[in-house]
Amino acid sequence: MAALSRLGKQLTEVVGTLNRMGVHFALIGGLALATHRVVRATQDVDLLTDGRHADEIDSALLKLGYSCLHRSGDAGNYLRGDERLDLLYATRAVALGLLAEASEVVTAFGALHVVSAEGLIAFKLQGWVNNPRRGQDLEDIRALIRANRATLNLAEVREYFSLFKRETLLEELLNESSGP
Amino acid sequence: MKAQDLDHVLPTEQPLAGSGGVQIRPVSHRDPYEALDDLMAAVEVLCPRWPARGQFESSGVWVL
Numbered sequence: 678m679a680a681l682s683r684l685g686k687q688l689t690e691v692v693g694t695l696n697r698m699g700v701h702f703a704l705i706g707g708l709a710l711a712t713h714r715v716v717r718a719t720q721d722v723d724l725l726t727d728g729r730h731a732d733e734i735d736s737a738l739l740k741l742g743y744s745c746l747h748r749s750g751d752a753g754n755y756l757r758g759d760e761r762l763d764l765l766y767a768t769r770a771v772a773l774g775l776l777a778e779a780s781e782v783v784t785a786f787g788a789l790h791v792v793s794a795e796g797l798i799a800f801k802l803q804g805w806v807n808n809p810r811r812g813q814d815l816e817d818i819r820a821l822i823r824a825n826r827a828t829l830n831l832a833e834v835r836e837y838f839s840l841f842k843r844e845t846l847l848e849e850l851l852n853e854s855s856g857p
Numbered sequence: 858m859k860a861q862d863l864d865h866v867l868p869t870e871q872p873l874a875g876s877g878g879v880q881i882r883p884v885s886h887r888d889p890y891e892a893l894d895d896l897m898a899a900v901e902v903l904c905p906r907w908p909a910r911g912q913f914e915s916s917g918v919w920v921l
Contacts, residue, residue, distance in 0.1 A: 682897035685890075711889035718900045719893075720907045747912040751919040759907040771921045784890035799921055807917030840920050 680786060684708075687760050688722050689786050694737050695726075702726040703779035703790040705765065705800050710817060712782050713794040714824040717817075721761035725776050725792060725800070728766030738762065765800065771840075775799070794825045799837035806841050822854045 680686045688708065695702050703709075706723025710716065726734060731753065735745060743755040743762060755762040767776045775796035782791050792800070798818050805814035822829065831851075838847040 680894055682894050683901050684897045685894040708893070711893045714889070716889050716893050716896065718896055720910065749913070751917075752913040754912045759909075761907070761910060763913070765921075769919075769921060775921070785888045785894055786890055789890075803918065803921050807913075807919075808911070837921075841918065 683760070684719070684722070685786060687762070690741065691722060691724070691738075691762060692787060692789060694741060695724075695734070698730075698733060698737060700726060700730045700734060701776060701790070703776055703792045705792050705797060706763065707817070709791050709797050710821070711784075712791040713797060713821055715817065715820045717820075721763055723763045723765070725765045725767055725772060725779075727773070727776060728768035731764075731766050734764065771799070771837075794821055794828075795830050795833045795837070797821060798834055799840075802837060802841055802843065806843070819850055819853065822850055826854050 680689050703725045704712070704723070705725045706721065707717060707719025708722060710719075728750065731748070735748070735753070738755050739745070741757065743757040743760075746754040746756050748754075750768065751766060753764040753766070755764070765772065767773045775792050779790040779792045779796075782789055798821050801814045801818045801821070805811055805818070808814075835844070835847060838844050
């Protein structure tokens with residue numbers, strides 16, 4: 678099925694390019710929520726990629742007409758018109774593990790790898806810790822817990838919250854989700 | 858039909874009014890990405906140009 682939305686067309690193009698390059702990547706961010714039973718509007722494509730391919734990906738995105746707004750060893754922001762593409766580079770054990778374990782999902786946009794619900798919560802938490810004004814990240818964590826409470830690996834989720842020293846926050850969110 | 862005739866038709870419990878709402882999970886076998894694509898197509902009609910967004914913070918906590 679051809680994508681109807683601009684976001685869908687953008688995703689299809691980027692996914693096709695990265696697949697042709699043989700680069701391993703996985704959906705994170707608002708698009709990945711759909712795999713985990715949370716569908717909400719989102720403005721940008723967020724991908725987790727292997728940090729070792731950051732230069733190759735950069736070249737490919739420039740050829741597609743994107744410009745690089747920011748790039749560090751951890752992340753890159755790209756823009757084409759008002760189309761945004763954000764990359765997180767997996768370089769540490771946790772992110773590399775989440776990338777390796779990302780499951781393949783057949784979607785309206787083709788076969789995509791998507792990080793686990795636990796991993797998505799971890800990246801949302803990292804985003805919120807780095808910018809607490811981004812309330813959407815916290816809302817997404819809340820929605821992911823609520824929609825996946827029965828199947829979430831809570832031990833794994835607790836490890837991620839411990840990494841950011843936010844154990845109390847997790848307990849609050851779990852209490853909320855078990856309420857009426 | 859008169860109002861009093863509806864008494865035997867209407868349920869005696871009124872969960873929406875009585876408890877302020879019930880949670881009903883919609884049953885759907887539709888591809889969630891197809892639903893997202895439809896949603897975004899509608900959103901993009903309403904908001905044809907996205908507002909500018911911030912960049913990642915270089916100095917943030919990156920432990921994953």
